[in-house]
Amino acid sequence: MFATSRLGRWLDGRLYRAPLTGASARRYATRERPAFGDLDERLAARWRADLADARVVLDVGAGPGTVGRALRAACPGACVVDVEPSRDFAAPGPRVRARAERLPFATASIDAAVSVSSIRHVADRGAALAELRRVIRPGGVAWLVELDPEAPRARVDRHAQALGSRWLTWAFGPLVVATAPPAAAIVALAHAAGWASVARDADEHQPVYLLRLA
Numbered sequence: 001m002f003a004t005s006r007l008g009r010w011l012d013g014r015l016y017r018a019p020l021t022g023a024s025a026r027r028y029a030t031r032e033r034p035a036f037g038d039l040d041e042r043l044a045a046r047w048r049a050d051l052a053d054a055r056v057v058l059d060v061g062a063g064p065g066t067v068g069r070a071l072r073a074a075c076p077g078a079c080v081v082d083v084e085p086s087r088d089f090a091a092p093g094p095r096v097r098a099r100a101e102r103l104p105f106a107t108a109s110i111d112a113a114v115s116v117s118s119i120r121h122v123a124d125r126g127a128a129l130a131e132l133r134r135v136i137r138p139g140g141v142a143w144l145v146e147l148d149p150e151a152p153r154a155r156v157d158r159h160a161q162a163l164g165s166r167w168l169t170w171a172f173g174p175l176v177v178a179t180a181p182p183a184a185a186i187v188a189l190a191h192a193a194g195w196a197s198v199a200r201d202a203d204e205h206q207p208v209y210l211l212r213l214a
Contacts, residue, residue: 061118065091
């Protein structure tokens with residue numbers, strides 16, 4: 001598998017385990033994020049039951065804020081706080097500059113958290129999962145969504161074609177999806193961080209997996 005090859009490990013360590021900045025942030029906001037289509041709205045609808053009684057929800061690795069906007073529309077009773085380390089993203093709504101490994105919130109003070117296409121950009125993924133476990137109250141949940149290196153080729157190709165760039169279309173499968181952290185690796189880190197229940201699912205349109213941590 002490319003993700004476990006020498007080149008895949010190099011790309012993961014040197015390119016992906018860091019916040020998006022500069023041209024990378026602009027490209028993500030203008031080309032890469034729109035290629036997900038209506039994923040944010042569909043995820044927000046899917047999470048509505050989990051978030052029905054939530055007062056404070058974190059969007060960790062919020063980027064341009066598209067997930068937060070979808071959550072605020074779907075769950076108007078919740079205060080959705082975007083958490084993003086990069087200064088090259090801006091969006092309306094409450095926003096905190098912080099890394100996932102060091103969340104500036106009190107223990108058990110958060111009802112729920114989501115993180116979409118962001119866990120791969122965290123330097124220490126185990127520490128981030130432990131921080132989520134610390135700040136989310138007992139009974140709360142976290143949802144992680146990430147590109148799936150095991151996704152069906154048709155979903156990968158559909159997303160790649162939506163990127164609107166010949167280079168990005170070519171690179172998306174072998175250099176982006178194939179090097180994403182496999183679900184099994186994140187599940188193992190989640191259990192080690194103290195999450196008792198980790199349920200896995202997949203999106204029917206996009207090449208991503210969904211993990212529900214509780």
